[in-house]
Every structure is written in C-alpha cells, then in structure tokens.
Amino acid sequence: MTQNESNQTHVSFRDVETRFKGLFAWVFSTDHKRIGLLYLYSIVTFFLTGVALGIAMKLELMAPGRDVMDPETYNAIFTLHGVIMIFLVVVPGLPAIFGNFFLPIMIGAKDVAFPKLNLMSWWLYVLGALVALSSLFMADGPPDTGWTFYAPYSFKTNTNVLPAVIGAFILGFSSILTGINFIVTIHRLRAPGMGWFKMPLFPWTLYGTGWIQILATPIVGITLLMIVGERLFSIGFFDPALGGDPILYQHLFWIYSHPAVYIMILPAMGAISEIIPTFANKTIFGYKAIVISTLAIAFVGYFVWGHHMFTSGMSGTALYTFSLLTFLVAIPSAIKVFNWVSTLHKASIQLEAPFFWAVSFVFVFMIGGLSGLALGALATNVHLHDTAFVVAHFHYIVFGGVGFAFLGAIHYWFPKMWGRMYNKKRAITGWVLFFIGFNTLYLPMFFLGISGMPRRYYDYVERFHGPNIVSTIGSWVLLIGLVVIIYNLVRSAKKGEPAVKNPWGGKTLEWTVDSPPTLENFEDIPEVTKGPYDYR
Amino acid sequence: MIEETTNNASNFVSEVDSAFVFIFGISLFFLFAITIVMVYYVFRYRKSKNPKATHIEGNHKLEIIWTVIPTILVVIMFYYGWAGWKSQREVPEDAMTIKSIARMWSFGFEYENGVTTDTLYVPIHQPINLDLVAVDVLHSIYIPAFRIKQDMVPGKPDFIWFESGKIGEYEIFCAEYCGLRHSFMKTAVKVLSQEDYDAWYKGSSQTAEGAGAEGKALFQKFGCFACHSIDGSKLVGPSLKGIFNNKRMVIKDGEEIELVADAEYIKRSIYEPNADVVKDFVPGMMVSYKAMIKDEEVDQLIEYFKTLE
Numbered sequence: 001m002t003q004n005e006s007n008q009t010h011v012s013f014r015d016v017e018t019r020f021k022g023l024f025a026w027v028f029s030t031d032h033k034r035i036g037l038l039y040l041y042s043i044v045t046f047f048l049t050g051v052a053l054g055i056a057m058k059l060e061l062m063a064p065g066r067d068v069m070d071p072e073t074y075n076a077i078f079t080l081h082g083v084i085m086i087f088l089v090v091v092p093g094l095p096a097i098f099g100n101f102f103l104p105i106m107i108g109a110k111d112v113a114f115p116k117l118n119l120m121s122w123w124l125y126v127l128g129a130l131v132a133l134s135s136l137f138m139a140d141g142p143p144d145t146g147w148t149f150y151a152p153y154s155f156k157t158n159t160n161v162l163p164a165v166i167g168a169f170i171l172g173f174s175s176i177l178t179g180i181n182f183i184v185t186i187h188r189l190r191a192p193g194m195g196w197f198k199m200p201l202f203p204w205t206l207y208g209t210g211w212i213q214i215l216a217t218p219i220v221g222i223t224l225l226m227i228v229g230e231r232l233f234s235i236g237f238f239d240p241a242l243g244g245d246p247i248l249y250q251h252l253f254w255i256y257s258h259p260a261v262y263i264m265i266l267p268a269m270g271a272i273s274e275i276i277p278t279f280a281n282k283t284i285f286g287y288k289a290i291v292i293s294t295l296a297i298a299f300v301g302y303f304v305w306g307h308h309m310f311t312s313g314m315s316g317t318a319l320y321t322f323s324l325l326t327f328l329v330a331i332p333s334a335i336k337v338f339n340w341v342s343t344l345h346k347a348s349i350q351l352e353a354p355f356f357w358a359v360s361f362v363f364v365f366m367i368g369g370l371s372g373l374a375l376g377a378l379a380t381n382v383h384l385h386d387t388a389f390v391v392a393h394f395h396y397i398v399f400g401g402v403g404f405a406f407l408g409a410i411h412y413w414f415p416k417m418w419g420r421m422y423n424k425k426r427a428i429t430g431w432v433l434f435f436i437g438f439n440t441l442y443l444p445m446f447f448l449g450i451s452g453m454p455r456r457y458y459d460y461v462e463r464f465h466g467p468n469i470v471s472t473i474g475s476w477v478l479l480i481g482l483v484v485i486i487y488n489l490v491r492s493a494k495k496g497e498p499a500v501k502n503p504w505g506g507k508t509l510e511w512t513v514d515s516p517p518t519l520e521n522f523e524d525i526p527e528v529t530k531g532p533y534d535y536r
Numbered sequence: 537m538i539e540e541t542t543n544n545a546s547n548f549v550s551e552v553d554s555a556f557v558f559i560f561g562i563s564l565f566f567l568f569a570i571t572i573v574m575v576y577y578v579f580r581y582r583k584s585k586n587p588k589a590t591h592i593e594g595n596h597k598l599e600i601i602w603t604v605i606p607t608i609l610v611v612i613m614f615y616y617g618w619a620g621w622k623s624q625r626e627v628p629e630d631a632m633t634i635k636s637i638a639r640m641w642s643f644g645f646e647y648e649n650g651v652t653t654d655t656l657y658v659p660i661h662q663p664i665n666l667d668l669v670a671v672d673v674l675h676s677i678y679i680p681a682f683r684i685k686q687d688m689v690p691g692k693p694d695f696i697w698f699e700s701g702k703i704g705e706y707e708i709f710c711a712e713y714c715g716l717r718h719s720f721m722k723t724a725v726k727v728l729s730q731e732d733y734d735a736w737y738k739g740s741s742q743t744a745e746g747a748g749a750e751g752k753a754l755f756q757k758f759g760c761f762a763c764h765s766i767d768g769s770k771l772v773g774p775s776l777k778g779i780f781n782n783k784r785m786v787i788k789d790g791e792e793i794e795l796v797a798d799a800e801y802i803k804r805s806i807y808e809p810n811a812d813v814v815k816d817f818v819p820g821m822m823v824s825y826k827a828m829i830k831d832e833e834v835d836q837l838i839e840y841f842k843t844l845e
Contacts, residue, residue, distance in 0.1 A: 071716055146713050152690060153673040153715055158820050240691030246674060247689065280581075282589035289599050311676060311711075312687045313694045316625055320618050327610035331603060338602040339594075341570060344577035346590035351582055359578060363571055370563035373610065377617025379548075379555045382624065383683045386676060386711040450556075452680025456713040459720060536591050 012419060012516045030115035031519060036101030037417070038122050043097060046088040046129065051482065053081040058441070058475040061468050064460055071458045075144035076159070078456060080136075082147025083164055087171050088129050090402050091260055094267035095213075096125070096178060098409050099206045101417060103182060105510040106200050108191025108528065110520045113184040117177055124174035132167025135160035146456060148257075151238035151249040155231060162231060169224040172217045175263075179213030182206050191509070193528035197288065200508045200532040204291050205270030208298035212259045212266075216302070220256035223249070247312055254305035262301040264398055266294060268405030269336055272358050275412050276340055278506040279355035280347035283533040286339040293332030300329045310381045319378060326376035333369050337362060352504065353427035357408030360435050364404055368396030371446065388457075389449020392442045400438065407434070407485065414489065415503045419516040420496030426488040433481030440474025508532055544701030546682035551620040553683070559613050624684065627697045631663035638668070638675035638688045640714055640821070641721035641772075642762035651740045652757035656708065656725040658700060659733035665697045672823045676712035679725060685711055700727040716772055716821075717762070751840025754833055758825065766844050772821055774814045780842045786812040787819075802841065803834050 013033045018025045026034055060067045060074055069077070100118065104111055112118050135142045143161045145154045154161050186207050190199065229235045236242025238249040277284045284290065306314065306322030340362055349355065371393040374380045384390060415421055444467035449455075453464045460468070502511040509528075513521050543550050580586070634656070635646040645666075646652045658664045668677065670688035677696060678685040686696040710721035728736060755761060763773040774784075779797050786793060792815060795801060804811055806829060809822035829837070 071719070075716065075718075144715070150674055150713070153713070156673060156820060157715065158818055240689075245691075247692070280589065281583075283591060283593055285592060286594040286599055289594065311685050313689055313692060316622075319621075320614075323617060324611075324614050327614045330610055331606050334606045335599070335603060337570065338598075341574050341577070342592075342595075342598070344574065344581060346586070346592060347577070347581045348586050348589040349578060349582045351578075359574060362574060366567050366570060370567055373563055373613055374556065374559045376610075377555060377559060377613050377620075379552045379617045379620025379624075379683075380559060381617070382621060382685050383552060383556075383680070385685060386678070452678070452707070452709070454678060454709050454711040454719075457719040461707065461722075535589060 010514050010518050012514070013519045014419075014516055016519045028119070030111070030119050032100050032104050032111050032115065032118060033417075033517060035118050035122050036097050036099075039092060039096040039100060039125070042122075042126060042129070043089055043092060046084050050081055050084040050089060051479070053077050053084070055475050055479060057081065058472045060458065061460070062472040063469075064462060064465060066459075072141075072144065074458045075456075076142045079143050079146050079164075083132060083143075083168070085398075086147055086257075086260070087132065087168050088125075090264045090398055091171075091175060092125060092178075093264065093402060093406060094271060094409065095182070095206055095209055095263070096121075098202070098271060098413065099178070099182060099209075099267060102413065102510055103185060103203055103206055104189065105513060105517060105521050106203050106508050107186065107189060107194060108509050108522065108526050109185065109189035110522065110525075112181050113188055114181050118181055121174045121177040121181070124170055124177070128167045128170030128172075128174060130167075131170060132164050134167075135163040138163070148253060149227065150253075151227075151230075151244070151246045152240060154227065155239045155241075162228065165224045165227050169221055169228075172221045172224075175213045176217045179210040179217075183210040183214070186210075191526050191528050197291070198528055198531055201273035201284065201287070201290055201294075202267070202270035205266040205273075205294050208294045209263050209266045212263050212298055212301065216256045216259040216263075219252060220260075223252040223256070226252075247309070247314070250309050250312055251305070254308045255302075258305040258308065259301050261397065262297055264402045266298060268361070268402045269294070271405045271409040271412070272340065272361050273336075274506075274508065275354050275358040275408050276343050277533040277535070278412070278504050278508075279350045279352060279358070280343050281350070281505060281535050282343060282347040283531070283535055284339065285342035285345070286335075287531065287533070289335055290339050293335045296332040297329060300325065300332070304329055307376060307381070310378060311385050323376055323378050323381075327373070330369065330373060330376070333365075337366060337369075350504065352411075353422075353424060353431060354408050354412035354504070356428060356431050357404055357411060360431070361401065361404040361408060364396055364400030364438065368393060368400050371396065383452075384449055386455055387449035388445040388453045388455055391455050392445035392449060395442050395445075400442070403438075407431075410489065412504070413510070414492070415499030416510055416513075416515050416517070418493045418496070419499055419514075420492055420494075421499045421503065422488050422492035422496055426484060430481050430485035430488060433484060434478055435481075437474050437476070437478025437481050441471050441478055442474070444468070444471040444474075507534060545704070545706060546679070546684065546698040546700050548620070548624060548683050548698065549681075551623070555613075555616040555620045558616050562609055562613070624697070627665050627695065628663045628699075631665035631697055632658075633665045633667055634658070636666040636668050636677060636688075637671065637759070638677065638710065638714075638721075639671045639759055639823070640673065640762070641710070641717040642759035643677070643708060643710075643721070643723050644757060644759050646757075647737070647740070649737070649740070651737075652753075653740070654756055654759065654761075655723055657733065657736055658725060658727055659730045660700055660703055660727050662730075663697060663699045665695055668694045668696060671828070673714050674712045675710050675714050675721070678709045678711035679706055680709070681706040682725075687712055700725075703727050703729060721762070748836075748840035748843040751836040751838070754829070754837055755840055758829060763822070772817075774817055776841055777844050779844065780838065785815040787815060788812045799835075799838050802838055806834055806837070 020028050056077055060069055138160045140159050143159045143164050226237045230237050236244040238244040238246055304326045307326045448464055448467045453460055499515045501515055637644040644652050645656045668688045670690045675688040682698050684696055704727055706725050708723045708725055763771050765771050765775040766777055768775045768777040782797055783794055784797055807826045810819045813819045
C-alpha cells in the first residue's frame with residue numbers, strides 16, 4: 001500500500017469531517033482523542049500560568065526584605081500557584097490527557113465507555129477553572145489562604161475564598177466523572193483475549209487512580225460545601241469562634257488531598273512503566289509485582305492523611321498509627337523503583353529523549369520518596385513540618401515525579417498524537433537544561449528546611465539567604481529548559497517529519513494503529529494473545 | 537546573636553538528630569547505590585554495546601528480598617522517630633509553666649508573676665512547659681535549634697516543653713501560615729543562667745514609673761506593636777503616633793466620616809475593631825480584645841497613647 005492510498009482510507013481523527021466546523025468540531029467532539037487534546041491545551045495553559053507565578057515567588061525570595069512585591073501579593077501568588085497547579089494541572093494532568101487519548105487504544109477499544117460523559121467532564125473542568133480564577137478579577141482580590149484553605153484563617157480573610165472553593169468543588173465532579181468512565185471502560189471494553197494480567201501498566205494505574213477519584217473526591221466536595229455553608233450562613237463547623245473545630249477541617253481536607261497525591265503519581269508511574277520497556281527493548285521486570293504495588297499504593301494511600309497533621313495536637317495514638325502506615329506506603333513505591341532499574345539489566349537501550357526523562361524520573365522520584373521518610377518519622381517530622389523541606393519534598397514528587405513523567409510521556413507519545421517527529425537533539429538539550437534547573441531550584445530548599453526556614457515565607461532572616469539565591473537561579477535555568485522543550489514540540493507538531501506507526505518499536509496496541517490514529521482507532525478490534533511487553 | 541545547631545541547646549536535640557542521621561544515612565545510601573547501578577546499566581546495556589536484549593520476566597527471590605529489606609528498614613525508622621518524639625509529650629513534674637499567647641502576628645509570654653514579654657526568657661537546666669493559646673487563627677511555635685514545634689489552635693489549649701542546656705539566644709518562628717505578616721511573626725528565646733534569670737525575673741515585676749508606663753507595658757503584653765507602629769510608619773493597622781484627640785477619617789457602615797480619636801473612640805476600637813475602620817485599612821484584620829483587656833487597662837493604654845506625640 002502506498003502512502004497515497006493509505007491517506008485515502010485512513011483519515012486521521014484530526015481531519016475527520018463532523019457536524020461542526022472549526023473550533024466547535026473540537027469543543028463538542030466526543031472523540032476521546034480530541035477530548036484528550038482539549039485537556040492538554042487547557043492544562044498546559046494553566047501550567048504556564050502556574051509556572052509564571054512560581055517564578056515570581058522565587059524572584060521575591062532572592063533576597064530578604066521586599067524585592068519585587070508586597071506581602072499581600074506574595075500570599076495571593078503562592079495560593080494561586082498551589083490552587084492552579086494542584087486542582088487544574090496535576091490532578092487532572094496525566095489521566096485526563098494521556099488517559100483519555102491512550103486508554104481506549106491501549107486496551108483495544110474504539111472509545112471510552114461513556115463518550116458524552118467524557119465531554120461533559122471537560123466542560124466541567126473548564127467551568128470549574130473559570131469559577132476558581134474569577135476571584136482574580138473581583139474587588140478584594142484572589143484568596144491568600146494557601147491552597148489548603150485552613151480554618152479559621154480562611155473564614156477571617158476578606159479575600160475571595162468562595163470562588164476558589166466553589167471552583168474546586170466543580171472540578172471535583174469533573175474528576176469523579178473521569179474516574180467512573182475509566183473504570184467502566186477498563187472493565188467492559190478490553191479487547192478479546194486481554195485478561196487483567198495482559199493489560200499494559202498505564203491502564204492499570206488509571207484503574208487505581210479511578211477508584212481513588214471516585215472514593216476520595218466526594219469527601220473534599222462535602223468539605224468545600226461546609227466551607228460555603230460556614231462563610232455564607234455562619235454554621236459553625238470549623239471556626240472556633242462559632243463553636244467549630246479547625247482540626248476537623250484538616251482531617252477532612254487531607255482525607256481527600258493525600259490520596260489526591262496518588263491520583264497524581266500513579267498514572268505518572270504508569271507512563272514510566274510504558275516508556276522503560278519500549279526503550280529497553282525488553283519486557284518489564286516483575287509485571288505482577290508492579291500491578292500489585294500499584295493497587296497497594298492506591299489502597300494504603302487512603303490511610304495516611306494524618307501525617308500532614310503531626311504537630312496539630314492530635315492524640316499520640318493517632319500520631320504513631322499514621323506514622324507507621326506512612327512508612328508502609330513507602331514499600332510498594334520502593335518495589336517499583338527496583339523493578340524499573342532491574343528492567344535495564346541485560347537490556348538493549350535506545351538512548352532517546354523519552355528514555356532520558358524516564359531515567360531522570362526514577363532519580364528525582366527517589367529523592368522525593370526518600371526525603372519523605374524523614375517526614376514520616378515523628379521526631380524528625382516535628383522539626384521539618386511546615387518548613388521549606390516539605391516544599392522541596394513535595395515538588396520532587398509532584399513536579400519531579402509527575403512533571404518528569406508528563407514530559408517523558410509527551411515525548412514518547414508525541415509521534416502518535418500529532419503524527420510527526422520532533423527534533424531529537426533539541427529535545428535532549430531541553431531535558432538537560434530542565435534537569436539541571438530543577439535540581440538547582442529544589443535541592444537548596446531541603447537545606448533551608450533542615451536549618452529551620454518555615455514555608456509560605458515572604459521574608460526571612462539573613463542566614464537563609466545563600467540557598468535562596470541558588471534556588472532562584474535554578475528557577476531561571478528550569479524556565480529556559482521549558483522554553484526549549486515547548487518550542488521544539490510546538491514547532492514539530494506543524495513542521496516535523498511525518499512519523500511512522502511505531503517509531504520506537506513499542507509492543508503495546510497504540511503502536512499498531514496509524515499515527516495519528518483514525519477516528520475509531522482500529523479497523524477491526526484486535527485479538528490479544530500475548531502479554532503487553534513481549535519482546536522475544 | 538542566634539546560636540547555630542548545638543547538641544545541648546535543648547534536651548531533644550541529640551535524640552532527634554540521631555534519628556536524622558539514621559534516616560538520611562540510609563536514604564542517601566540507597567539513592568547513590570540505585571543511581572550508580574542505573575547509570576551503569578544505561579551505559580553498559582545501550583543498544584550500540586548490547587544489540588540484543590535478554591528476555592527476563594522477573595525473579596521471585598529478588599522481589600521478596602527487596603520487599604522484606606525495605607520493610608525492616610522502615611520499621612526501624614518508624615521506631616527511631618517514635619522513640620525520639622515520645623518524650624516530647626511527657627512533661628516532667630517540676631516543669632516551670634509559662635503561658636504563651638499567639639495572635640496575628642506576634643508571640644507573648646506571660647510568667648507566674650503576671651509579667652508579659654515578647655521575648656521568651658528561661659533559666660538553663662530547668663524544664664519549661666509552655667501553655668499554648670492562640671487567640672485568632674492557627675499559629676505554630678517553632679524553635680529550630682531545640683527541634684520542637686507545636687501548632688497553636690484557637691479554642692484548643694496545648695503545650696510544648698523543653699529543657700535547655702546551653703546559654704544563648706535562639707530563634708522562634710511561626711511555622712503555620714497565619715496571614716499577611718506571617719513571615720514577620722518571629723521572636724527569640726533567651727536562655728539565661730539561673731542567677732541572671734532570677735535577677736531579670738525580679739526586675740521585671742517592678743513597676744516602671746513615669747506617665748503611661750503601665751500602658752506601655754500593656755502595649756507590649758498584648759502584642760499591639762505587631763500591627764500598630766508608634767513612629768508613624770504604616771503597618772497592617774494605623775500608626776498610633778499622635779493619635780489622642782486628633783482627627784481621623786474612618787469608614788463607618790460604608791460611609792466615610794471624620795471623627796476625633798477621643799477616649800471613647802479608642803475604647804470602641806479595641807473592643808469593636810471593625811466598627812470604625814480607619815480609611816485605607818482593611819476591616820477584619822483585628823479581633824475584639826474585649827475578653828482580654830479590662831476597662832482600667834484601656835485607660836492605662838490611653839494614658840500611654842497620650843505620650844506618643
């Protein structure tokens with residue numbers, strides 16, 4: 001078959017004629033691939049906003065005293081940075097973009113189980129985002145409470161807390177609907193022959209994530225409604241002035257927000273588990289161990305929220321129970337790392353950009369995870385809690401872990417999504433700069449935390465100055481790396497060389513369909529006979 | 537002068553630090569070991585060097601080994617963390633109690649003789665029990681050199697204790713975000729020899745003399761200085777320089793009006809701070825001090841304000 005013939009019979013999902021034209025053909029499309037891209041474009045927009053806010057914070061922290069902004073502005077900026085990055089970027093991030101685009105293809109389906117619900121999730125996401133950000137344009141300005149909205153400060157401040165809270169409430173529904181959709185899709189739409197243990201690991205992590213989204217998100221929903229009730233009708237749930245309990249708020253908040261970290265990190269681990277075997281040309285080491293550890297993380301992750309509250313005045317029994325459980329959740333993460341590294345043993349490795357992202361993911365994820373051990377132990381936690389150490393730990397997991405996995409995933413699946421190749425050299429240059437910038441930005445914050453600098457600090461004493469300068473410079477290097485990466489990808493999406501079906505030699509089903517896929521992905525639903533990573 | 541880390545700054549330092557050394561030691565060992573192996577594999581098994589991969593699906597023995605060893609290690613870490621923390625919640629019976637008050641955005645320390653200071657003074661080798669009270673929002677008292685921290689929750693009294701073994705001055709920070717001037721909410725603990733402490737304690741209870749002296753002490757005690765300057769500079773609240781019997785523009789029920797800051801106005805501003813808010817300042821920043829400051833104390837404060845010409 002020549003290229004010309006294939007173009008006539010195989011129409012890319014991007015060029016398919018639909019009822020609507022132009023932009024409407026996208027925002028009203030129920031095609032999982034178009035919805036995945038809609039999420040990508042909206043999430044990247046918010047991500048860049050969040051990055052700009054983060055860079056501004058680092059600029060202010062370059063020296064003690066006032067550098068570029070007032071404390072009011074700084075407090076609003078770190079709140080917005082958190083709200084945008086958590087609720088609008090990292091929680092939906094990988095599942096909504098790559099999950100939507102690739103879950104059906106990887107399990108041999110033509111779409112998700114509920115395509116219309118899927119489109120509605122995106123619309124809810126956009127609505128929630130607009131409501132949350134509307135506070136920017138209101139009289140008293142955006143909230144200044146931090147993304148945690150801790151009571152009772154969140155009831156005392158005059159800034160616009162309510163829009164952010166209601167926005168987060170709506171976003172929760174978007175998340176729940178996506179979770180339901182993915183779980184049903186995985187249960188019902190796997191290709192014939194694809195038993196549970198023949199399913200690739202990325203869908204497996206989406207499955208674990210889906211359950212967390214369904215079971216944990218309603219709790220934050222009800223909590224946010226309680227805040228609305230308290231602010232509007234003075235019902236005393238959390239504010240001691242009204243007879244409420246601020247610690248209750250922290251429990252309810254973290255019962256969701258800790259599992260939310262696993263909503264973020266599990267699909268990231270899934271993407272890494274796809275990239276490593278493909279570039280190692282070798283089946284993944286310990287497939288079942290990885291699956292079981294995924295489910296173990298999703299399950300145990302529900303019971304560790306109290307480690308955010310070790311200094312809050314909870315009972316001693318609660319403290320050491322949460323501490324022990326926190327340590328237990330470290331074990332399945334360690335197992336995954338050992339399996340990824342072992343996969344490289346006696347492999348035949350193609351040194352390409354997605355692989356570098358995956359290997360550096362393992363490195364930064366280890367720093368994030370291992371630094372979490374000092375936070376899980378009670379004695380050391382008391383010293384480190386609410387310091388820059390926690391901020392560094394958290395960013396190593398969420399920006400290092402999820403961010404590196406995201407960038408690895410986009411370099412891995414780019415040829416499939418846009419049907420074009422990017423400039424490989426430039427991709428590696430971007431990775432090197434980003435990797436150096438990232439570590440220069442966040443490593444000093446571990447030292448700041450150990451020496452006692454609290455987080456959410458607009459100003460600091462002179463002895464914290466040195467590491468802060470290094471950190472700020474790191475933020476610039478990271479930014480340059482990010483510009484190189486984005487420039488390369490945006491340019492290549494239009495002008496890159498056309499990509500073949502399987503540029504990396506992957507074995508999962510997405511590499512058997514066209515680049516980019518047709519509207520229905522498969523002409524005929526494939527019959528699965530082998531495991532997902534059989535390179536023999 | 538702020539002391540850097542020293543082993544006997546408080547009785548907890550050596551135990552907490554040995555937990556740190558154990559946990560960080562193991563963490564760094566694994567970080568370096570795994571990274572070195574990983575980089576070696578990438579180098580050794582790159583395609584140009586090893587064109588054909590060997591098919592290996594897994595190894596049960598290895599999976600068991602690398603589940604069991606980390607489990608043992610984390611349980612030991614848990615134990616270290618628990619052991620080092622346990623004593624932080626067991627106050628010795630002979631501890632000296634000092635009431636610690638946190639409000640936006642200052643700490644206050646009230647001793648048994650009724651004196652209140654913004655710096656914490658304690659004698660060396662004496663267990664100190666701080667009774668923690670927060671009046672408005674969450675705060676957290678954090679003394680990095682002592683390795684201790686405890687949230688201060690309004691409506692929920694709590695405590696934190698320590699015994700210092702080294703004379704010196706150590707930073708106290710607020711670790712829980714508490715609003716606009718969170719990062720400025722800091723003070724120090726001064727550890728004195730028993731003789732110096734006794735001398736300070738005796739001297740502190742002697743009433744100062746001169747016009748407005750009692751009021752000045754109250755101004756310190758209630759932490760008013762955190763938001764109101766006396767030199768005319770603008771902080772979160774209006775400066776009190778030359779306030780008495782001068783005109784101010786205030787917002788009352790949304791209307792802008794001019795009034796004179798007489799005794800009645802000052803009292804109302806302390807008891808109902810959001811009734812008349814000085815123009816260009818944000819309402820809701822100050823809580824009512826009605827339960828804390830007595831009528832006669834208000835009068836003493838006003839005597840003090842009269843001296844701020």
